[in-house]
Amino acid sequence: MSKLKNCITVEEARQLQDNWVASRALDIEQSQGSVDSREFLFSVAELQEFLDYIKKESVGTTQSGIRIYFGAYDNENSDKATVFLAPTIGTSAGAANNYNLKPLNRGISGFPPNNY
Numbered sequence: 001m002s003k004l005k006n007c008i009t010v011e012e013a014r015q016l017q018d019n020w021v022a023s024r025a026l027d028i029e030q031s032q033g034s035v036d037s038r039e040f041l042f043s044v045a046e047l048q049e050f051l052d053y054i055k056k057e058s059v060g061t062t063q064s065g066i067r068i069y070f071g072a073y074d075n076e077n078s079d080k081a082t083v084f085l086a087p088t089i090g091t092s093a094g095a096a097n098n099y100n101l102k103p104l105n106r107g108i109s110g111f112p113p114n115n116y
Contacts, residue, residue: 014116020038021038040083064090065088066085067085068083068086070082082105084105087101
């Protein structure tokens with residue numbers, strides 16, 4: 001298989017993670033009073049099922065995208081960060097969210113967080 005267009009090197013990924021930790025992790029930890037989640041895992045099967053759902057249910061949309069949002073729980077079980085994947089109508093930066101489809105959440109987060 002040829003290299004995917006938007007893939008980066010492992011070194012670039014490590015640098016992005018290091019930049020995030022150096023510029024944000026301490027502030028978040030001090031604000032929250034504890035280390036927060038910063039990495040999330042979804043199985044390939046879950047992602048494929050979500051992609052199939054979007055393809056099937058995106059009626060009338062020629063191109064769909066997925067926008068990844070940061071979120072945070074606020075309940076008796078957790079106050080940690082999370083991400084959710086939201087289907088879009090189109091693939092431009094200004095593409096509207098497709099509110100007719102459900103976002104994907106409930107990934108697994110390493111705790112303490114795993115560094116890349």
